[in-house]
Amino acid sequence: xxxxxxxxxxxxxxxxxxxxxxxxxxxxxxxxxxxxxxxxxxxxxxxxxxxxxxxxxxxxxxxxxxxxxxxxxxxxxxxxxxxxxxxxxxxxxxxxxxxxxxxxxxxxxxxxxxxxxxxxxxxxxxxxxxxxxxxxxxxxxxxxxxxxxxxxxxxxxxxxxxxxxxxxxxxxxxxxxxxxxxxxxxxxxxxxxxxxxxxxxxxxxxxxxxxxxxxxxxxxxxxxxxxxxxxxxxxxxxxxxxxxxxxxxxxxxxxxxxxxxxxxxxxxxxxxxxxxxxxxxxxxxxxxxxxxxxxxxxxxxxxxxxxxxxxxxxxxxxxxxxxxxxxxxxxxxxxxxxxxxxxxxxxxx
Numbered sequence: 461x462x463x464x465x466x467x468x469x470x471x472x473x474x475x476x477x478x479x480x481x482x483x484x485x486x487x488x489x490x491x492x493x494x495x496x497x498x499x500x501x502x503x504x505x506x507x508x509x510x511x512x513x514x515x516x517x518x519x520x521x522x523x524x525x526x527x528x529x530x531x532x533x534x535x536x537x538x539x540x541x542x543x544x545x546x547x548x549x550x551x552x553x554x555x556x557x558x559x560x561x562x563x564x565x566x567x568x569x570x571x572x573x574x575x576x577x578x579x580x581x582x583x584x585x586x587x588x589x590x591x592x593x594x595x596x597x598x599x600x601x602x603x604x605x606x607x608x609x610x611x612x613x614x615x616x617x618x619x620x621x622x623x624x625x626x627x628x629x630x631x632x633x634x635x636x637x638x639x640x641x642x643x644x645x646x647x648x649x650x651x652x653x654x655x656x657x658x659x660x661x662x663x664x665x666x667x668x669x670x671x672x673x674x675x676x677x678x679x680x681x682x683x684x685x686x687x688x689x690x691x692x693x694x695x696x697x698x699x700x701x702x703x704x705x706x707x708x709x710x711x712x713x714x715x716x717x718x719x720x721x722x723x724x725x726x727x728x729x730x731x732x733x734x735x736x737x738x739x740x741x742x743x744x745x746x747x748x749x750x751x752x753x754x755x756x757x758x759x760x761x762x763x764x765x766x767x768x769x770x771x772x773x774x775x776x777x778x779x780x781x782x783x784x785x786x787x788x789x790x791x792x793x794x795x796x797x798x799x800x801x802x803x804x805x806x807x808x809x
Contacts, residue, residue: 469524470498470596474646484519494520499647502603504528529554529600534608542608548573548597552590554625556601558608566619567605569598571635572626577660580693581683581725583759584625592631598622598638602648620650622657623679629657629665639676652676658723663700666708670715678712679721679752680705684731685743693730702743709747720749725756726767726775737778750785 472480477491493511497503504526506517527549534544542558557568573590575582601624606617620642622628628635639655641647652675659666660681669678684690690697709720722744726732744751753776756766767775772788779786 466523466525468527468594468596469494469520470526471594480523486516490516495646498526499599499641499644500649502600502648527596529597529604531604536612540613542605542612544604544608546601546604548593554593554597554601556605556624558605558612560609560613560615564618565609565613565615566621567602567609567617568621568623569601569605570624570626571598571622571628571631575626576630577627577694577696579660579681579696581727581756581759581762581764583761586759586761587625589626592634593626595634595637595641598634599641599647602642617650618654620655621679622655627660627662629659629662629669632665632668636672636674639674643675656721660694660696661700661705662696663704663708666705667711670708670712673715675716675718677718677721679723680709682722682740682743683725683727684736685739686731686736689731689736693727706743706746709749713747720747722749722751723754724751725754726772727756728765728767728771730764732767732771732775734774734778737775741779741782741784744784750787751779753786753788755788755790 469477474491474495477494478488481488481490490512494509497509501508503509506512506520506524506526509517509520512520529546529548532545532547532553534542536542540560542560544556544558546554546556548554552573554570554573556570559566559568570593572592574587575584576589578586602617602620609615609617622635635657639652639657642650642655643652655676656679657669657676658679658681666678666680681694682690683693685702687697687702690702712718713720722740724731724740740751753772755772756764758765776786776788
């Protein structure tokens with residue numbers, strides 16, 4: 461049977477699985493067993509479900525398919541970062557990254573095939589958006605990258621960042637469902653405090669995150685706290701202005717009490733002056749937050765350059781003297797195009 465014409469069993473809820481088992485004359489508790497195999501044990505084949513009879517496994521295979529993502533290629537950076545190109549069931553490719561540090565093992569996962577936001581400094585922004593990833597495809601990236609952490613470093617995965625390809629808040633339902641699968645006791649049972657979802661700034665969806673009272677962390681890719689400059693590098697700002705984002709972030713904080721992370725790439729001669737730092741300071745005072753200054757990773761399509769070390773330190777100190785918490789995030793995996801803003805796959809089209 462053509463598995464592409466079958467329903468992927470991982471799109472079914474526990475209730476729908478129960479209904480299926482009842483419809484074939486089986487006990488409803490079988491659904492819980494299958495659900496556990498899928499989301500706790502990350503099974504990718506019905507034959508792995510050894511506490512089900514052969515006949516039951518056969519019935520499942522007749523009605524459903526499981527379509528896990530596959531590893532197409534991996535590259536290891538000089539600094540230990542591992543970038544993986546994953547092949548999806550419809551032959552699209554996405555990328556995920558394992559970022560190892562002495563303190564943590566972080567999986568950076570994608571939420572879309574390509575991206576529709578056209579940020580001028582990001583390689584993924586120069587790709588077309590093909591489609592959203594479903595929750596299982598996001599979950600699979602975490603499972604595979606967690607395996608790499610164990611195999612290469614003998615360490616469990618500690619953190620997940622939705623900072624790969626795509627804008628997570630434009631795939632809202634599937635992203636939240638994937639977080640549920642990763643954090644629920646019926647799934648991988650990770651702490652939501654170890655998960656960060658990064659957005660370029662979709663104001664109404666940030667408000668919705670607040671209304672849904674999410675438990676994970678939110679990061680805003682800000683990169684300029686000046687309307688004109690942000691419009692230049694992030695066209696999304698034209699419809700999601702800084703005042704609109706401020707209002708949305710305040711709503712999010714009010715509902716979740718989660719401090720926001722502001723991500724700020726320093727571009728040489730563009731947003732790295734003391735005046736830019738002052739604008740960032742004024743924006744940051746409107747909502748409880750911390751600031752991550754990110755090293756820029758140049759890409760072929762854009763002419764931006766990373767700022768120099770002296771300017772970066774001056775910018776950081778200026779903010780710290782005003783009482784802000786500022787971390788500098790150094791690039792990892794730059795030599796294999798695995799660093800922030802460098803993910804882009806060529807699908808041979």
